[in-house]
Amino acid sequence: MTAIVFDLDGTLVDSAPDIRAAANAMLRDQGLAPLDLPTITSFIGNGLPKLVERVIRHTGLDMARHEELTQLTLDHYSRASCDLTAPYPGLREVLPQLREAGFALGICTNKPEAPARDILDALDLAGFFDAVIGGDTLPVRKPDPEPLNRTFGQLGRGAGIYVGDSEIDAETARRAGVPFLLFTEGYRKSPVEALPHNARFDRYADLPALIERVQAG
Numbered sequence: 105m106t107a108i109v110f111d112l113d114g115t116l117v118d119s120a121p122d123i124r125a126a127a128n129a130m131l132r133d134q135g136l137a138p139l140d141l142p143t144i145t146s147f148i149g150n151g152l153p154k155l156v157e158r159v160i161r162h163t164g165l166d167m168a169r170h171e172e173l174t175q176l177t178l179d180h181y182s183r184a185s186c187d188l189t190a191p192y193p194g195l196r197e198v199l200p201q202l203r204e205a206g207f208a209l210g211i212c213t214n215k216p217e218a219p220a221r222d223i224l225d226a227l228d229l230a231g232f233f234d235a236v237i238g239g240d241t242l243p244v245r246k247p248d249p250e251p252l253n254r255t256f257g258q259l260g261r262g263a264g265i266y267v268g269d270s271e272i273d274a275e276t277a278r279r280a281g282v283p284f285l286l287f288t289e290g291y292r293k294s295p296v297e298a299l300p301h302n303a304r305f306d307r308y309a310d311l312p313a314l315i316e317r318v319q320a321g
């Protein structure tokens with residue numbers, strides 16, 4: 105297995121503060137009060153349309169306006185997707201190591217593809233990844249295994265390992281039939297034991313050894 109695909113939000117980058125800012129800017133447009141970070145973070149994982157659906161339900165806005173409010177949130181987010189977003193500690197050091205070790209790296213995220221690429225560019229991480237599939241790249245998104253299968257397909261090395269932070273990522277890997285490495289510092293809602301995973305880590309410095317272990321089976 106020489107391909108490694110990563111989730112983005114809560115796995116490579118702590119992006120919740122900018123997602124929160126975009127959702128709160130949309131709420132401000134509606135004359136509503138902002139939501140706190142833990143609340144918005146709990147809405148992340150199934151893509152932006154689902155996050156806005158959860159915000160609508162939480163605030164009592166009209167679900168008939170879902171499409172309009174999703175677009176409004178995306179507009180705010182596209183203008184400021186990387187003001188408060190940062191890579192997790194140690195990531196910057198480990199990505200070149202993995203590339204030097206011969207791995208092909210990709211990203212399979214439920215975040216819309218355009219802001220995902222903007223963030224990778226802004227953080228100077230884009231060059232490490234040969235495939236990026238977002239939540240709106242295909243007609244289906246995670247936990248459907250198709251986006252993950254497609255990411256491995258674009259890397260051209262066959263199926264590899266998926267690295268993610270959430271219940272959705274664990275389910276996606278299970279349905280794609282690939283090993284799953286759980287990053288425990290992201291936006292997971294349940295205890296680690298509740299997520300099927302082959303191994304877990306909380307520091308990027310530990311990832312190369314973990315990958316070796318999983319590969320050794």
Ligand SMILES: O=C(O)COP(=O)(O)O
Binds near residue numbers: 111148155215
């Ligand atoms: O945007 C989301 O809801 C989740 O994004 P992720 O798949 O990168 O965690």
Ligand SMILES: [Mg+2]
Binds near residue numbers: 112113268269290291
């Ligand atoms: Mg995630």
